[in-house]
Amino acid sequence: MSRCRWASFFLLLLALGTLPGTADVGPVEGRLFPALGGNYREERELPVVAELKTRSSNSISVEVRVSAPPAASSAVARVELTPGTRRRIPLLSPVPPYGRVDAEFESEGITDSLSTELKVVGPDDLAILVLAPEEAFSYLSGYQKLLESPASNAPEIRLSRPPSAEVLPERWPSYSSQDIVVVKDLPFLGLGEGAQRALVDWARAGGVLVLVSSQSAELTGTPFAEVAPLPGGGIRVRAGGVPMLHGNLRGGSRVLVEHDGLPLLVGRAEGAGRVLQITAPISRPELLGPAVTEKVWGEVVAQWRGNGWRHAAYNEVVLLQNPPEIPVPNPAVLAWFLVGYAVLVGPVNYGLLRRKDRMLLSFVTVPAIALLFAVGAFSGNLMSRSGDIVVRDVGIAHVTSGDSFAVVESTSVFFSPRARIYELSFGRDTFGRASRASYVDPGPAYKAMLQGDGSVIWSEFPMAMWSMVRFRTSRLLPLQGPLSFRVSPDGRKLEVDNRTGLRLTRCRIFSPAGVTGEFSLGPGSSSLELEPAEHHGAPAHQMVVNEGSEDEDQLVRCLGSLWGPDTLPKRPVLAGWTADFPAPVDIAGIKPQHHSMHLVTVEAP
Template sequence: MPRRIPSRVARAAIGVLAAAFVLLGALPVPVAAADAGLTIEAHALLQGHVRSGSWFAVAVDLSNSGPTVTGELRIAGGIDSRTRFGTPVELATGSRKQYLLYALPPTFGGNMTVELVSGDRQVAKATVAIALHDQTQLVVGVMAENPGRIVGELDLLPSQNGAQPTIVPLTPADLPERLQAWSALDRIVWQDEDASALTPGQLDALRGWIAGGGRLVIVGGTSGADALNAFPDELLPFRPTAVLDIDPSAVRPVLGGLPEGAAALTALSGELSRGRELASSGDRVIAADMAFGAGSVTILGFDPTTSWIAEGETWDAPLWRRMLPTRSGGTVSLTDDSTIVGAVSNLPSLALPPIGGLIVLLIGYIILIGPVNYLVLRWLDRREWAWITVPALIVVFAVGAFGFGALLRGSDVIVHEVAIVRGAPGTDQAVAQSYLGVFSPSRATFQVRVPGNALLAAPMNGDIFGSGAASSLDVLQGDPSRIRDLSVGYGSLRTVRAEAQTTGPNVEADLRLENNRIVGTVTNRSDRTLVSPALVFGASSTNLKDIGPGATAEVSLTLTNNPLNQASLSDRVVGQISWDFNGAISSEAEQRKLVRRSILDQLTYDPMTGFQSSFASDSPVLLAWGDDPVVPMEIEGVRVRRVANILYQVPVALTVGGEVTFRTDLLRSSVVEVNANFFSKDPWTISFGTGNVRLAFRPLPFDGAFTPKQVVVAMTFGGDISIPSGNPKALAEEARCDPADEGCVTPQDGLPDIEVLDVRTGEWVQFAHMQQGAAYELADAGRWVDPASGEVQVRFVNERQEGIGFQFPISISGVIR
């Protein structure tokens, strides 16, 4: 049965009630169980919404009218709540202070407890309510003076596993100042809030959140252009400078059509400075979007809650589903780290001993304890001494084996750092997500210091060598951050996860798209050499030579037409590993390659398909390697040897203009509507049951206006998702017959029928049934392609009783001016 869409009033009521429950659940909880004169209140920022495996911030308000209190605030979280996060506290008599704690949620969510401890005594405690979201659930924050108007409009699609999106009303005070604590948010809708209410730290975090993949949608309202003055120019496709009265036809390119009774409205306007125009009035831009790093910023100068727009379900304007697509990846940090944790353990000191050495030791032991021992004792005529010499030789060889193992492992304490440093174009400011493996040749307990105010925790998926009580961490946050009593077993390694601000390579790029190739230059403006760099875009990549400080590299990257036929990205960027005849790594260089492959395999792994061939980003990404540590780690009283494998990841801008064909990696698809009894979609294959599914195919962001020339589509099975070769046939417009009518035959070839949205009229046009493996052209491309965004919307219709699965290659050609 098709899914029934609730009425606008019902959705608004549900949204307001949901918002109320969220707000009630996230209110600070005062606790009476405290020393006389001391009160404590605690709440999680972002209204208590947290993401599994990601950081969140807890604000703790303390008031003390009694004697001075010195101690720590503590909260337990992370895997099995084995990590204790703390921060020092000093409260003088009569003081009121707010402290921020950063923590990881427990595996299964639930309320958490903040304790104020002085010495070994609990002075006070408070309960913190959190709402835990998995890695697929979309979370949208609404920053608005009247959030209920927008919350009620956001009828968004569920995730692939059926999790409904969560809409969270927020205020500026709910936003953390540390980027790492923004992980729960995927999208932000901003209306009428004054951006000057944001602190410099919050603005920096917002900038990093967008660069990491977040989407900011700014919409018009009642407050005017001045409310956006505090946003930096780099985050706005245009700077709103005036409010215009506009004709409703001006917003047709954004809405997809106009209903009867559409009235004039007001809109913020300005001059386009970057990105692409979505709508204009005269010579003024009223809607535009732009890419920023791996994320985007969109400004809709008009108010989408205007009554005739808000009632758009009666005419065909899935505005919010296009502006706020389902979640496809993280915005701040990794969602899984098991492969990287395994890479941390790839140290020569932890490798198995060489099989040749073991064989020599074993043969020597057999010869010495057998024939040599016998011959010597016979020569001395003291065979009865065998009761003494055999145990003695066993002890000697046991000590020798132990010494052999100790020699292989060495005597140094080693810190092996495996890190991903995410930068942004034109700056050396970056965020490091680092995994620090502490190796000890003997059993020891260390006091660890990490300067730079880093956030420290155990890995998301646990520690390979840590188990039981010994694997817990006692973290004291601050600068430096500390880990107290880090236990490391004999010849073992403990892994610590660290996230901190750092510096990365300052990269400038001048790249453009020409004839299905990315060409141009990449310049290294930093003082470090970019080792083994590669430019990656989707499933396409090209390796470059090392780029020294101030040097420029020429780029020529041919885009693949079929990502499914690509080897893994680690194979193409790093290469295969050479093993010796014993099945061990043959050299230190090969050991480093193995670690680098693990990092890329972690970043590119798609849990839905199992493929590791694509890099998720709306812009090209420069990857480069380094071997200098980025997160300092000190162990008190111990001399440490550092080993590092660092991946630098910098998104770079791409200019798209002139004649262009958008396909495969240059197109992004989003689900707009589902009216089928089941539905699933991976990056290439669409599967659904009886009913219909609506998808939007949109090119990557470009500057200028798009004049479409040709739209070619096809349907295929199996692993080929490229447009079939040969000249495409014309696809005729043809109405389908009603399956209930006598003589109506529904094709049983496992393919759906298609309808395409006519952007000129807002009507859906039915086409003749397509054949598998044939390319078809849609005549008069301008009817189907939005000139502002290049988007084409397609509805797939399945009138059979059984489910279907297929690929839908599409290419959109034209000219950008």
């Protein structure tokens, strides 16, 4: 009996040693954590970090897989680990429907697994990322009353702190889940230049970047100095020993809050977003007093709420429902097709076989006729559809007069005429997310791989024959140059310098003076005499010229949401259509047909 017991015990140990996910025997010690803290938003990029260390005395190869059930996609990275070293691997996780992200580390045939839980941020909540010494600005979570609004349902302020500045992403889309980012004590943080530039681009794409600096040289030589409203100056110590930065404001900057005769909060527009600067170290409310501190952050929240582009209704529209690559079946053709099939199988087939007294042949003729009609239907469908790989995208773009970039929100469809596995690539300034049919729909199964240059590859992307996948993209698109324009006070004359390389058609000027008639703009400088619009009604809806375009009508509704569908903007806005934007996605080894149409809005400075 003792020998049997020892044999059973040995076999049990052997079996336990081969179970996957047992961290005690795996060659890799790993952990997974979110790069920006434990909060995330749906339909936004989710950067995570896998920290790995080998237990082996030899170099090993490890495959990291991050998933978020029930989503079918996953993030994948393959790395080499050397003994005694610890590596941090950045990945872009699928957005978890239920807040759980799973990770697997596979090496030498053994798989270790673990999970981490995240908290979702609601659509009405204010997400603030704090990049500052520990415990600074913790009081912000108590300013719930700043968010009170009849249109909001008990919103919350959700603070996030990254575990380390070293793991901050260097892609601006990775910050798209945040509404406000607060940066203080930049030299202490050790924030890399790549992360700083990503935050600047994030602000240009619609975010609110708050720089808290009371030292004259704190921002000098950094990417933040290129956009700060007050990049440098002297220091004045006010009552209570509080140092305040003062100096010359950058062009286009405004003083939003003053304290003791000096600017305390200054701000300026940067692209589609805002850059704000607090000139005193208000990491604790006691430094300037609760009343002054609350006034400052109340104005910060007001600047966030006043950003029309950030709160445009683009995410609520559904575009490209009926692209021409997938034509809607004609009911009349289907009806005649079924009538012909019924007549041929019924009276014709039955009559001929009965006349020849060969009724048993119906077991052969009926399947043959069905096969003939199936082949005919397949051939007709094949001839009616496109045989080319097509990428079609429509959307809305924002350009600030004088800037050399556009903030572009697009809906795209990728049509494949044949069954194939593709590899899709998105640039470092592009955030792509595949649309899902429902909340629990797993979506397409692919592997997302973050590249060293910041681009993202969707590998092993499956497509069925005559299938179409819809996805949305957010881009910060560089232009050949700026577009600047000036409208006369009476709204009748336009001077424009278009160096963007874009050709704009069906343009109109929206200004407090009214809405102009249509005109076109090509590259170069021009001076135009403008006529008032020929018809009245909701100002934004005068952009609709093609009555048959449902997508254009939806985009115009987004335009109206920027300043109100029945009102006019406070500053002149030039709006027109362009087909010159490049495709938001590249397909490895294939140059697809590309069709594009975007509504471009250019806001006067």
